[in-house]
Amino acid sequence: MTGSQLLLYGARRILFIVPVLLVALFLTFALTRVVPGNPIDRVTGPYVSQEHRAELKHQAYLDRPFYEQFAFYLRDLAQGKMGTSYTTAQDVSTDLRQRFPATFELVTYAILLSILIALPLGVLAAIKKDSWIDQIARVVSVLGVSMPIFWLGLILLYIFFYYLDWLPGPVGRTGSVLTSTQPITGFLTVDSLLRGDLGQFGQAWRALVLPCVTLAFVAMAPIARMTRATMAEAMQSDYVRTARSLGLPFRVVVFRYALRNALIPILTIIAAVYGYALGGEVLVEIIFAWPGLGLYSYNAILSSDFPAIQGFVLLVTLLYMMIYLLLDVLTAALDPRVKY
Amino acid sequence: MALLEVRNLRTSFFVRSGELNVLDDVNLEIHQGEIVGLAGETGSGKSVTAYSIMRLLKEPGRVVGGEVVWDGRDLLRVWDSEMEQEIRGKQISMIFQNPREALNPVISVGKQLTRVLEIRRRLAKGEALAEAVRLLRSVHISDAERRLRSFPHELSGGMAQRVMIALALSSHPRLLIADEPTTGLDVTTQYQLVQLLRELRERTGMSILLITHDLALVAELCDRIAVLYAGRIAEMGPVENVFRTPRHPYTSALIASRPRQGMTGEIPTIPGNVANLMNPPDGCRFHPRCPNVRQVCTEQQPPLASMEPGQMVACHNPIAVPIKVAVGG
Amino acid sequence: MATGPLLEERRLTPPGEVVIGAAPVAGRLSDVIYQLRGNPATIAGLAIIGIIVFAATLGPLIARYDPYQINLGEAAQGPSLAHPLGTDQYGEDLLTRVMVAARLDLVMALSAMLLSMAVGVLLGAVAGFFGRFLDEGVMRSQDVLQAFPRFVFAMAVAWALGPGIGTVIVATATINVPGYARLMRNLMLSVKESQFALAAVAVGNPRSRLLWRHLMPNCMTPVIVVATLQCGWAILEAAGLSFIGLGVRVPTAEWGVMISMGLQDFLQGHWWIYTFPGLAIAVAVLGFNLFGDGLQDILDPKRRRA
Numbered sequence: 001m002t003g004s005q006l007l008l009y010g011a012r013r014i015l016f017i018v019p020v021l022l023v024a025l026f027l028t029f030a031l032t033r034v035v036p037g038n039p040i041d042r043v044t045g046p047y048v049s050q051e052h053r054a055e056l057k058h059q060a061y062l063d064r065p066f067y068e069q070f071a072f073y074l075r076d077l078a079q080g081k082m083g084t085s086y087t088t089a090q091d092v093s094t095d096l097r098q099r100f101p102a103t104f105e106l107v108t109y110a111i112l113l114s115i116l117i118a119l120p121l122g123v124l125a126a127i128k129k130d131s132w133i134d135q136i137a138r139v140v141s142v143l144g145v146s147m148p149i150f151w152l153g154l155i156l157l158y159i160f161f162y163y164l165d166w167l168p169g170p171v172g173r174t175g176s177v178l179t180s181t182q183p184i185t186g187f188l189t190v191d192s193l194l195r196g197d198l199g200q201f202g203q204a205w206r207a208l209v210l211p212c213v214t215l216a217f218v219a220m221a222p223i224a225r226m227t228r229a230t231m232a233e234a235m236q237s238d239y240v241r242t243a244r245s246l247g248l249p250f251r252v253v254v255f256r257y258a259l260r261n262a263l264i265p266i267l268t269i270i271a272a273v274y275g276y277a278l279g280g281e282v283l284v285e286i287i288f289a290w291p292g293l294g295l296y297s298y299n300a301i302l303s304s305d306f307p308a309i310q311g312f313v314l315l316v317t318l319l320y321m322m323i324y325l326l327l328d329v330l331t332a333a334l335d336p337r338v339k340y
Numbered sequence: 341m342a343l344l345e346v347r348n349l350r351t352s353f354f355v356r357s358g359e360l361n362v363l364d365d366v367n368l369e370i371h372q373g374e375i376v377g378l379a380g381e382t383g384s385g386k387s388v389t390a391y392s393i394m395r396l397l398k399e400p401g402r403v404v405g406g407e408v409v410w411d412g413r414d415l416l417r418v419w420d421s422e423m424e425q426e427i428r429g430k431q432i433s434m435i436f437q438n439p440r441e442a443l444n445p446v447i448s449v450g451k452q453l454t455r456v457l458e459i460r461r462r463l464a465k466g467e468a469l470a471e472a473v474r475l476l477r478s479v480h481i482s483d484a485e486r487r488l489r490s491f492p493h494e495l496s497g498g499m500a501q502r503v504m505i506a507l508a509l510s511s512h513p514r515l516l517i518a519d520e521p522t523t524g525l526d527v528t529t530q531y532q533l534v535q536l537l538r539e540l541r542e543r544t545g546m547s548i549l550l551i552t553h554d555l556a557l558v559a560e561l562c563d564r565i566a567v568l569y570a571g572r573i574a575e576m577g578p579v580e581n582v583f584r585t586p587r588h589p590y591t592s593a594l595i596a597s598r599p600r601q602g603m604t605g606e607i608p609t610i611p612g613n614v615a616n617l618m619n620p621p622d623g624c625r626f627h628p629r630c631p632n633v634r635q636v637c638t639e640q641q642p643p644l645a646s647m648e649p650g651q652m653v654a655c656h657n658p659i660a661v662p663i664k665v666a667v668g669g
Numbered sequence: 670m671a672t673g674p675l676l677e678e679r680r681l682t683p684p685g686e687v688v689i690g691a692a693p694v695a696g697r698l699s700d701v702i703y704q705l706r707g708n709p710a711t712i713a714g715l716a717i718i719g720i721i722v723f724a725a726t727l728g729p730l731i732a733r734y735d736p737y738q739i740n741l742g743e744a745a746q747g748p749s750l751a752h753p754l755g756t757d758q759y760g761e762d763l764l765t766r767v768m769v770a771a772r773l774d775l776v777m778a779l780s781a782m783l784l785s786m787a788v789g790v791l792l793g794a795v796a797g798f799f800g801r802f803l804d805e806g807v808m809r810s811q812d813v814l815q816a817f818p819r820f821v822f823a824m825a826v827a828w829a830l831g832p833g834i835g836t837v838i839v840a841t842a843t844i845n846v847p848g849y850a851r852l853m854r855n856l857m858l859s860v861k862e863s864q865f866a867l868a869a870v871a872v873g874n875p876r877s878r879l880l881w882r883h884l885m886p887n888c889m890t891p892v893i894v895v896a897t898l899q900c901g902w903a904i905l906e907a908a909g910l911s912f913i914g915l916g917v918r919v920p921t922a923e924w925g926v927m928i929s930m931g932l933q934d935f936l937q938g939h940w941w942i943y944t945f946p947g948l949a950i951a952v953a954v955l956g957f958n959l960f961g962d963g964l965q966d967i968l969d970p971k972r973r974r975a
Contacts, residue, residue: 162936246511
């Protein structure tokens, strides 16, 4: 597809997202109302008077019919307001904005790391079938999808923090010292460099290692597996046979013919892995006390913080949809057979 | 001196139940500027012969014996790298069945061509582009410049085959192996392709090894024909001779089994089944189905021997009296 | 998707009914055994599943301790002869709890898998078979379900339904439905146009019979493979939900719950409290993955041993 065609394709896909997003919104909203009882009763103790409770309910629109509540929610949403959190007393959107960078940094590095390892591993395993590297790839793949991510995190934490004391414990992004400097990009690893604070730079990295590796190991597995499978298939294909019959060097055959074709299904897997990572990182944040969206949602669940949970699900879903869209457009760019 | 000499080629596939001996003692000769047809039924080992020569055989197949002599060298014993850099694409090229699947689906035709030109003939970008256009024109693809931007899935079967031919010819090979190039194409396109191949031989003196099950194609295009049955050459010789006076009973039966205009009654078929390659018959592999069978056929493998009129036949009891067969029906 | 000879098996039919596309089953078993022999990983997977099921059924019956017996005197003891896997911070024997949890987790995973398979396969078959609006509607609804990141959605559903075994089953099943639906629909679309389907119609099979007796059985093979793998993932999801506190609650003997208990005690360094339940999960899921992969290798003609 040409560049302009791609843009149109992307625009069309974005348009498709809107109805899906609305339905998702509705679903999320409906889910919170499925819970028996109402938020006010669950959050307030027995010492709050009936009138006060009624007042709170009125403020939270809980005395209106369902569709009205939804309408109010949508209206607020359009203004960027997601309701007030019961625990932080801020608007949920503010909460989310504050917690987002931590999660984004963690997930981004984790996915990058997993691609960096899984892709070459898969390619090598496919080329040298049944060699030792193929065995390693297979073992890593099958282990990665079999292990509970929260268990892996705990094991790594135990080995590297408790036992060897090489890396910081589960105390968040900076290992020990809390900083309250204004973020620039939100990425501590980047901001500290920009500010010239090498001490914090090192600390940020050290704190990132374990949670990142945990997430990456699990993300690596399906990518390596898909890469190996599609590469192996590509290497058996007719067009690779043609390329070899023309005497093209092996390097070219592997990268320009096989990998180039195999990349397309691999991209789909990466999108799926990203979705998985968004879920898995909730568990990772809980274990490592990483102050991101995941930990936020966990605390929200524990304290029945309705607006917070709603906001979290919404944001994460939106992120996921955007990543999927991005990868869809990328696939269209790479595969000329995709019809606009 | 022959350009390519295949001697006693033996290839097997090692599968669960044992060794499938697909090629057993195949002998071929191709001279400069010749078009040789390798004909046989499906499963006779035609494509495997081509892959064995090019060393593109895939597991579980392996060449287990024989020689493939090209330019004084035995290709079966050279290094992989030499095969890749010197022989494939440069000296010997190949075109395949299903041309649309045989081209890289995600790269444009032009890019595929220019890449091969840049790598194998070390042309600069601009030169490669010009040469690509020239190549496409030489295989009679109209509107060549625009075609450069097409993708394989946008091409018709015939067009894709021409592109593949252009690719195969890009480094001016001396031998082109064409593996069932016309199968699946409509008759008109087949005809055009045949003309193209002939023209290429006229223009460049290139030799062609045409692998096919279509006898009409062989009759139309080839100078000589080699008939393959169950992994062995049954008969070999100039096309005119073999078609007019087939000496091997199998060849004769093949020719007779082709539907022709004005035929009435049943189409003659060859009785029995294709030889089981896991457990081939003793002696001549065709003997269970042969009308001329004699005792010696069940015991000894007949050697490929010269016979009137200028053919080589592997038969203990070849057809002595010439049978007149309508050629090109 | 594999639609080779293995799929066109003979189905038991009442006399007088014509089933198209039947092929003899004899020799199929030896075939399977041959494939298995070349695939030790698959056998290993099957063996692991066998061990886990065995431990789940028999273990709790022969266990020496009560999984909920609090015994603070023996709290947080490492592995020993008396307690081969150690005890948790309440003195409960871990080996017993791990085995009891095996039963619970397996039951939850199996139920979730069956539920999601039933719903998903039905949706997909109907969508693929009847096509047009039904197809569009079903597929769009699956799109919406798949718009959420899986685990997050499970979290939301589990939270809405409140803690409990049923919640875990429903939440886990919900996120797996779209996978089956899509798979079944695609299979149905391709098999609908196949030769034997047309032949079955030509012989006079009514549509409903066509769908149930002829088309669906031929689509089931890939579904079985996915279902096997699904069992493994369901265990992970169920454990994950319980770990967060959205599924089964403390002090139920469930692998995820046990790991969360281990997390609470983490800084004391009692690694065995969370290591062994996690190991159990990993091994169980590994078994299902190995076996499911092997099944796929066996059933897909392209990947078979020659």
